Amino acid sequence: MKRSDSSEREKKRKRQKLLQELGGQRIPFLSPADSGFQQLWESSYPGLVLRRADGLPPDLHGRVQAALCSLRGRGCLLRDLVRVRGRDVFTSVSRALLGLPGYTYRYLNTRLFTIPWHSEEVEERKEGEQEDKSQGEALEEVENKDKACCDQELRAACKALWELNHFFCKDVYRIEEASDHEQGPKEAEAGGGSPQAQCSKGSPVTAQFNVTLLNYMDPTTMDQLKEEPYYGMGKMAVGWHHDENLVSFSSVAVYNYSCQDDKVEGGSSEDAGRAPWRLGLKVAWDINTPGLAVPLQTGDCYYLRDDLNRTHQHCVLAGEAARFSSTHRVAECSSGTLEYIRRRCEEALENMSTNPDTGARNLHSLSPSALQLSEEIHNEVEFEWLRQYWFQGRRYSRFCSWWNKPMEELEESWREMESMTQLTLAVAEDDSCEEQRRKEVAEALLPALTERQQHRLTWKERRTQGLRRGAARH
Ligand SMILES: O=C(O)CCC(=O)C(=O)O
Ligand SMILES: [Fe+2]
16 A cells, blocks of 8 residues: 555656646647558557457457446446545446456556456367266356356356457467567558467467456446646547566557447448547657557557566547446456465464364464564455455455355455454463563564554455445436
8 A cells, every 4th residue: 555655646746747847838740641651650669559349259249248238237247436646436448357366457546357358268168078977067067057057147247358368368469479570560460361360379478368448438328537737639538557467578468349239320331430549648648759649449459568567558548339348357366366365364364273172273383473463464365355345345245156155255364364364463472481482472463553553444445435325427
């Protein structure tokens, strides 16, 4: 928390310095109709690749667009109450996270939990292994577990986005391969060759996308979108930012879908007459390089490759129609999966045993390092997992039960850690205990307990604010 506060202050200083240097002037930006657009793209935005709609299989468009609409229809897309510069704000866009089962994505002090996507692979593997009883049964268990968590409509929607994810993995891999050999065009050619590489085998440059963050916004229902401040690009649906919590140098792939169901009268072609949504790009902390504004039609995709996400910032400029995007990412999940946090809990609980007859609990070691470790894990499971999950009002459990059981288990582990803290405190307060030992135990506890106290206050504040504003969520 402290670290992110100071980096927020740092950013604020930089932002103010930039605005000061600009002194009310606007930095130029180029759109496709402007001369020099292509050169600027090639020289200053080399990691941006556009994949126009006709480069994707037509039936995939159909499935993905139907999936996005049905996820929205089911109420899966919600505005996140995120924490920016110590304040809670609702995102302008409504969002949902889909991805590998048990994965999470953390942004703006908020951890989102995946609605698991259902891959064909699991189903095919099961069919192929019908003969082998034990394996078949094991897979069935996995599959049933996944399948039972949401109904058929949601499963189909998740599967469509998984298919899109699979397409992106292959396509980005193919582009990486090609760019190793030549400086190809930035606009990927339609149907440009069949991808040789299997995404699931991974590649040295592109890890698999493991999550997608879906976005939705209908600009006609938003009364106060911010104006883009540096270039005068127009209203922003998502302000300038770097994507957080990604594996370094990993790509981001985005599918753009502007809704057409409420077509303008007389408009024959899809987005006829309506201002399109645009992607805005700028070089981070730079006021000399012109910005780039790239209009997106329905079905168009773009990729941010290499370290473009680090060296540049992007924003989303609102068009006139309602619009979805599916933003596929390689989330940095070394401490962001259910498997990880379960392992951590086990590690903490190893220091306590319960007498099966009496139920009496006992700590194995009172060494400062053992105590510190379990108290740190205690904080981690409480603040990074349980409170994050509760705070979002168990947003998915209405339509997907995947996280219910794991969260109950984590809560149970947390309860055990609470009794570990009690046992440790009892030692620190025990008069019959050697003075030196008591001091050592108290000192080992203090930092984690202080942090716990501060975090509990912050979360209490977030909860009160959140409850007050909860009605504005959808
Ligand atoms: O919707 C888009 O095109 C991108 C959204 C975005 O930048 C994000 O979700 O991080
Ligand atoms: Fe982004």
